[in-house]
Amino acid sequence: DIQMTQSPSSLSASVGDRVTITCRASQSISSYLNWYQQKPGKAPKLLIYAASSLQSGVPSRFSGSGSGTDFTLTISSLQPEDFATYYCQQSYSTPPTFGQGTRLEIK
Amino acid sequence: EVQLVESGGGLVQPGGSLRLSCAASGFTFSSYWMHWVRQAPGKGLVWVSRINSDGSSTSYADSVKGRFTISRDNAKNTLYLQMNSLRAEDTAVYYCAKERTYYDILTGYYSWFDPWGQGTLVTVSS
Numbered sequence: 001d002i003q004m005t006q007s008p009s010s011l012s013a014s015v016g017d018r019v020t021i022t023c024r025a026s027q028s029i030s031s032y033l034n035w036y037q038q039k040p041g042k043a044p045k046l047l048i049y050a051a052s053s054l055q056s057g058v059p060s061r062f063s064g065s066g067s068g069t070d071f072t073l074t075i076s077s078l079q080p081e082d083f084a085t086y087y088c089q090q091s092y093s094t095p096p097t098f099g100q101g102t103r104l105e106i107k
Numbered sequence: 108e109v110q111l112v113e114s115g116g117g118l119v120q121p122g123g124s125l126r127l128s129c130a131a132s133g134f135t136f137s138s139y140w141m142h143w144v145r146q147a148p149g150k151g152l153v154w155v156s157r158i159n160s161d162g163s164s165t166s167y168a169d170s171v172k173g174r175f176t177i178s179r180d181n182a183k184n185t186l187y188l189q190m191n192s193l194r195a196e197d198t199a200v201y202y203c204a205k206e207r208t209y210y211d212i213l214t215g216y217y218s219w220f221d222p223w224g225q226g227t228l229v230t231v232s233s
Contacts (some may be wrong), residue, residue, distance in 0.1 A: 034219040036152075043202055043223035044152065050209060050217040087152055093220045095168055096142075098152040 002090050004028050008097035012107040021102045023071045023088035024057045032092035035073045038101075039084045047086075050071065056062055081107075109133040109222055110204050115225030123231070124194050129186040129224055137161070137181035140206040140218060143188050145199035153199075156188065157206070158162030171197075191230045200226040 001024040013019050014080040023033065031051035031086040046055045048064035051071060061076040077084055083106050115127040129141070143155040146200065156167045156177040176189040186203050202208050204220035 029136065030214060031213070036220075038152075043225055044220070045223070046219055046221040047140070049207075049219040049221075050211075053209075059143075094161060094166055096154045096155075098154070101151045 001095055002093060002097050004030060004097050004099040006086075006092055006102050008102060009100065010067055011107065012102040012105045013049055014107045015078050015079055019075045019078055019104065021035055021073045021086055021088075021104075023066075023099050024075070025069045025071075025090055025092075027089045028068045029092035032090055032091045033064075033066065033069045033100045034091060035062075036087045036089065037082075037084045038087065044087065078104075109205070110224060111224035113160050113201065113203055113206065113224040113227040114227045116201065118230045118232065120233050121194060121231055124189070124191045125193065125229060125231070126189040127190065127203075127227055129188075129199055129203070131184045131186065134205070136179075136184040141177075141179065141186045141202045141220075142206055143177060143186075144202045144220065144223070145195045145197075145205055146202070146226075147196075147199045150199075155201070158186070172176055190229070194230075198229060198231045200228050 005024045007022045033051045035048040036042040047058050052064045063074050065072050085101045085103045087101050110132045112130045119125050142161050143159040145155050156178045158165050162179050174192045178187045202223045204223045207221050209217045
């Protein structure tokens with residue numbers, strides 16, 4: 001199975017900050033990488049698919065980049081509603097696997 | 108509006124069984140692969156199983172293989188997860204999710220989960 005490792009595991013930031021979350025795959029996965037946002041008690045929500053494609057309806061302050069083994073999710077200017085946990089997920093091979101999550105908290 | 112609604116969760120004793128359902132609406136259910144993903148309390152997301160559009164092909168995580176069975180009824184627009192020989196470590200919120208795909212002529216098929224249902228909690232405890 002492909003292992004996905006996110007860093008950091010948690011992050012404190014302020015409204016208006018630029019934030020970057022990193023996801024590393026244990027082998028090359030080309031651009032088969034998705035990002036999700038999850039708020040407490042809610043289902044995950046798709047943000048980015050195929051490493052850099054923004055899901056319809058997701059604010060443009062979210063962006064994704066990377067290919068191969070290293071990927072990033074960037075939030076250009078944090079808004080209060082962005083404080084949540086973020087997960088990366090590879091779709092290169094079965095089983096699809098997720099990173100352990102990055103909890104983004106208010107400073 | 109695309110909607111997925113899970114049901115069937117609850118408290119069950121170790122070794123017991125439970126069947127989860129996921130009712131789909133707002134899209135042509137019979138055209139899409141579907142998945143189950145679970146999340147133990149306070150933990151991350153773990154893929155459990157998937158089924159293709161006509162139900163002829165399935166796949167499972169090693170942790171549930173031989174104990175769980177995924178199925179679907181396209182006439183009823185419903186996805187199922189039959190869970191047998193349940194263990195304490197199966198305690199989790201179970202989400203159903205629709206698989207979406209995109210085909211790039213150069214790089215192949217991309218897939219992702221969207222949307223997800225609201226989840227149903229399964230607790231395995233004596």
